[in-house]
Amino acid sequence: MKRILLVLSFVVVSLTSKAQTFSGTGGAIPDNNNYVYFPITVSGLSSSVIDSSFGLQSVCINLLHNNDYHLTIQIVAPDGTTIDLSMNNGGTGNNYTNTCFSGNAITSITAGSAPFSGIILLREF
Structure with a gap:
């Protein structure tokens, strides 16, 4: 089975700020079992620690792939902490269109x- 790993890397810098939105560019995800990384630099945050009073509200993606089951979608912090957003979901269906992952959502x-x-x-969660 072929698996692709999409990792969004977040670089956190401690500065004073309010809620912000960050985005990045994507690229091709080949079916060759290699990891593919799409880094997003995050800066201007008031804390470098994600805890109960400070953290990510959601991670939103648009991803085109012909077999979602092959995908592992994660975010990785600079310290190596990894959060799985989706792993081997969707069967032979395709795409994540305007999909937002949130800890406050109802549907798994x-x-x-x-x-x-x-x-x-x-x-x-």
């Missing part, structure tokens, strides 16, 4: 089917 990614869209509960 494992309860949905591809194509995914809308607000989905993080896999690890």
Whole structure:
């Protein structure tokens, strides 16, 4: 089975600020079992620690792939902490269109089917 790993890397810098939105560019995800990284530099945050009073509200993606089951989607902090957003979900369906992962969502990614869209509960919650 071929697996692709999409990792969004977040670089956190301690500065005073309010809620912010960060985005990055994507690229091709080949079916060759290699990891693919799409880094996003995050700066201007008031804390370098994600805890109960400070953290990510959501992670939103648009991802085109012909077999979502092959994908592992994660975010990775600079210290190596990894949060799984989705792993081997969607069967042979394709795409994540305007899909937002949130710890406050009601519907689990494992309860949905591809194509995914809308607000989905993080896999690890």
